[in-house]
Every structure is written in C-alpha cells, then in structure tokens.
Amino acid sequence: MNRYLYWASALVAGAALAAVSIAWAMTALQGEYRSGPWYTSAVFGSVDADMYTRARVAMFGLLALDRRETMYYTAATDSEGNALSGDCTYRIEGGDLAAHWWSITAYDAASFLIENEQRVYSFSQTTTEREPDGSFVIRVSADPQEKNWLPVKRGESFDMTARFYNPEASIYADPSAAVLPVIVKEGCK
Amino acid sequence: MNRRLIQWIAVALGAAIVLHVAIVWAIPRVIMSVAMKRIGGEGSVNAFMHTPRTTHEFRAVVRPSPDLAYSICVLDLSDGPVVIEVPASDPYTSLALYSAITDNYFVRNNRQDGGLAEGETIRIVVAAPGAMPADVPEGYEAVTAPTEKGLALVRRVIENDEAMPRLDALRKFSVCARAS
Numbered sequence: 001m002n003r004y005l006y007w008a009s010a011l012v013a014g015a016a017l018a019a020v021s022i023a024w025a026m027t028a029l030q031g032e033y034r035s036g037p038w039y040t041s042a043v044f045g046s047v048d049a050d051m052y053t054r055a056r057v058a059m060f061g062l063l064a065l066d067r068r069e070t071m072y073y074t075a076a077t078d079s080e081g082n083a084l085s086g087d088c089t090y091r092i093e094g095g096d097l098a099a100h101w102w103s104i105t106a107y108d109a110a111s112f113l114i115e116n117e118q119r120v121y122s123f124s125q126t127t128t129e130r131e132p133d134g135s136f137v138i139r140v141s142a143d144p145q146e147k148n149w150l151p152v153k154r155g156e157s158f159d160m161t162a163r164f165y166n167p168e169a170s171i172y173a174d175p176s177a178a179v180l181p182v183i184v185k186e187g188c189k
Numbered sequence: 190m191n192r193r194l195i196q197w198i199a200v201a202l203g204a205a206i207v208l209h210v211a212i213v214w215a216i217p218r219v220i221m222s223v224a225m226k227r228i229g230g231e232g233s234v235n236a237f238m239h240t241p242r243t244t245h246e247f248r249a250v251v252r253p254s255p256d257l258a259y260s261i262c263v264l265d266l267s268d269g270p271v272v273i274e275v276p277a278s279d280p281y282t283s284l285a286l287y288s289a290i291t292d293n294y295f296v297r298n299n300r301q302d303g304g305l306a307e308g309e310t311i312r313i314v315v316a317a318p319g320a321m322p323a324d325v326p327e328g329y330e331a332v333t334a335p336t337e338k339g340l341a342l343v344r345r346v347i348e349n350d351e352a353m354p355r356l357d358a359l360r361k362f363s364v365c366a367r368a369s
Contacts, residue, residue: 010200011200014207017202017204018209025213054290063293114245127349
C-alpha cells in the first residue's frame, strides 16, 4: 500500500475517533440532576465550569446565568419517558415553581422558538391562568386548546425549558428535589 | 503484533486526543465570537442595544427567553475601561458580564443587598486585568474582566404584554460607554 495513504488513513481514523468522542462527551455527560422528566446542570455559566461544561453551555445554553440567578430545567420527554412530539397533546400540570418568578417555554429541535400565529411561546408566573386552588394546567398541542395553550408544530419534535429566576435556596442546594409540573400525554394524531 | 500496525494505532490515537482536546477547547471560543458578531453587527461596540421582544424570528443565540427584554453591549476593553449603568425594573432585572470564553464572571440583580426600587440604577466600571483606574467614582462597583472582549447582557422580566412600553421607556436610560 502507498505509504502516504497508510498514514493518512491513521489520521482519518483519529479524526473520526475525535468526532465520536466529542459527540459522546457533549451529550452523554449532560444533565447531572433530574426531577421527573426535567433535567438540569448546576454549573451553567459559572466560572467553575470545566472545558466540557463550557463547550456544552456554548452549544446548548450560551449566555446562561449561574444557579443562584436562574436555574434551567429542560424536558425532552413526557413523565412516562416518551419523546415529546408535535403530533400529541400534553397536559402540564403543577403549581408555582419555587422561585421569585418562573416561566416554561417550548423550543424546536434547533433550540429556537416555535412559530405560531398567536405568538405564544411560553407561560409564566404572571401569564398562566390558574385553577381555583391556585394550581395550573398548560396544554401543549398543535391544535387549539382552552386556556393556557402552548402551540407546537405537528410532525416536529420539541422540548421545554422551565426557568426559575432567583430560585429558593433549597432548589440550588438540591436540584433533584425541585418540584416541577408533570407532563402527561393526553392523545396523539 | 506487526510494528507498523502498532505505529498506525499510535498515530490514530495521538491524532484523536489532540483533535478532541483542541476542538472541545475551541467550541466556546468560536461560538462566543460568532454570537458577539451576530449580536453586535459591525461597529456597535461599547454601546447598549435594546432588542425587541423575542419571537421565533430571533436566531442569533439558542434558547432565547420570550419573557425577557434583553439589552446587550458588546464589550471591548482594549482602549480602556467601560462604564455601565442599568436602571432596575420589577419584578426582575439582572446585569451579567460574560468573558470571551462564555464564563459569567459578574452578575448583579435588582433584589440583592436590600434591593433596588424601580428606576434605581446598577452602576459598574469594567476594566481589563491591570487596567482598573485608581479613581472609580463613588457608587460604582469596580469589576475586572478576565478577557478584553466580552458581553454585558441585561435581562428584564416582561410580566405580561402590557409591561413592554414601561420597560422600553426605562431601559433607554441605560449606559454602556468608554469611561472618559
């Protein structure tokens, strides 16, 4: 075999190995804490971040704040562990998050807001209509819903981020113990 | 085992390790530099930009919050310190500084240290390492940046659709400018 080709093949194999190991490090090492379907990393944006955390933050949450300021929990599945799909209707049911202010936002697979006529991208502490007991139900669906309708696109996957602005100290001390809404699949088309 | 095969494996592994570390190291630097260019555009350095309410059309930074009114100042401290003044608004305002490698090295919100009333101002002077002036004015916090390039990002919670005009009127009084 040609000598150059022989060594070039070693470099190509090395590059492929680097690509695979980086992709693994960026995804497999994610989500250090979990509460139901909601995942968070407690090191977003902080200066203690290591090389891998910085790279992950740059790719998935650039310009994030540290955990005393804001905690971000993301869910890509419902409470039963099935991937969220724009073909289904989900009920997000819970109470106020333990923070000074909170919001829940839907994102498309590219991590951008999902286009819809109503220009509704999120529900927050101050925009969510409550039940008589103070709890809330938000419905995520491509089809119109009564009250608190968070629109998504049929045929496309999506995920949701819950933001705790100035979370209570108990939340950042023990992120797995945070109480977040359940995500229940009601039906699919 | 054949010696040439061992050498081949060594070269492949060596290349993999070097590339792995170099790429992971470069990811935040490249992405931050691209984001600063996308956000700042040409020429608007050390000046606040007040972005309109975020919609699906916004694609400069991933996972933007539609409930926040952002004000952004691309920082370049190579010609000297920069003064930042941010009037606070309820229920939540924060000023966060980011280095060229994405680290959030400073944050101040409207609720710390007894809290700021609506319209009261967060005041800081930001300088590159070793470039902090001796005469930082009273009422200004001195903040040393780890890198000359970076971003100042103000987040204000938009409580509901009616809140935006009030926030717009207030944030016009924000300052991001070379210290004179």
